[in-house]
Amino acid sequence: MPEVAMTFRLRTLSQTPLARAHEHRLLRGGEGRRNAIPWSRFARKQYPAAALALASQALVDLAAGEYEALVGFSQVSSALALVGAPFDIVAAAARVPADELRHAEYALRLAAILTQRDVGEIPIRVAKDKLERLSARHWTFEAVDGMMAAVPAISETLSAGLIVARRDQSSDPLVHAVLSSILADEVHHARLGWYYLMWRSPRWTPAERQRVADRVGAIVAGIEESFWHGREAPRGCKQAARALGVLDSAAQRAAVRAIMEQEIVPGLDGLGLGASHAWRARRRGR
Ligand SMILES: [Fe+2]
Numbered sequence: 001m002p003e004v005a006m007t008f009r010l011r012t013l014s015q016t017p018l019a020r021a022h023e024h025r026l027l028r029g030g031e032g033r034r035n036a037i038p039w040s041r042f043a044r045k046q047y048p049a050a051a052l053a054l055a056s057q058a059l060v061d062l063a064a065g066e067y068e069a070l071v072g073f074s075q076v077s078s079a080l081a082l083v084g085a086p087f088d089i090v091a092a093a094a095r096v097p098a099d100e101l102r103h104a105e106y107a108l109r110l111a112a113i114l115t116q117r118d119v120g121e122i123p124i125r126v127a128k129d130k131l132e133r134l135s136a137r138h139w140t141f142e143a144v145d146g147m148m149a150a151v152p153a154i155s156e157t158l159s160a161g162l163i164v165a166r167r168d169q170s171s172d173p174l175v176h177a178v179l180s181s182i183l184a185d186e187v188h189h190a191r192l193g194w195y196y197l198m199w200r201s202p203r204w205t206p207a208e209r210q211r212v213a214d215r216v217g218a219i220v221a222g223i224e225e226s227f228w229h230g231r232e233a234p235r236g237c238k239q240a241a242r243a244l245g246v247l248d249s250a251a252q253r254a255a256v257r258a259i260m261e262q263e264i265v266p267g268l269d270g271l272g273l274g275a276s277h278a279w280r281a282r283r284r285g286r
């Protein structure tokens, strides 16, 4: 079946008192105290228009991924509750969706600032069909194991690593602050996955462990290929694009390889899921 039916969604607010409270919380950086993001501090004149447009598109795509993560993690927390996972794990999962929505809003807000648009004018593309299929699933522990390995453990560790790479090469104070704020949450999202697997691992039968290992192996084998292409800056904009946190293909490949080899593959091996074999036999991009 063809994978279409993407939907476009714009950020809107309700114009009720909830909207004011929401904006207020957003500017404070979510629940609890954090470093405030210097939203009004952006020196647009330092950057060529093409670099700003490229960075803005990268942020809009990031916002779509974060929005999808909100739906995905809502499923994660309800699936964990439905199979009867320990309450601390369910509670940690239940906190994630609000973080992901905040990340989507931060990424959109920054995209809007870069290109002098209104946040509410920027459409984002969301894979609605895929997400709806996820919400219609019947959850068993085995299905939850696979999802926890794929989503919080592997994919959040990878996105945290990519955010680190973007942040570390960026010299712009606002971009740096937004990416640091997002990163502070992603680290917790990734830990949720690893702690879940740590709790489950001693409970697996050899056959169950093998099925999780097969699932994980398939993901690991395809990761490098799916992240093979970054965003190449147009002529004369390379420096500026880097400063705005845009990863070109070389930087993205190096970041993916480092995260896989330093964190994800050893973590999976340590759980007895034998990921190094899949990594050695991985598909290469073209
Ligand atoms: Fe996120």
Ligand SMILES: [Fe+2]
Pocket (backbone or CB within 6 Å): 069, 100, 156, 185, 186, 189
């Ligand atoms: Fe996340």
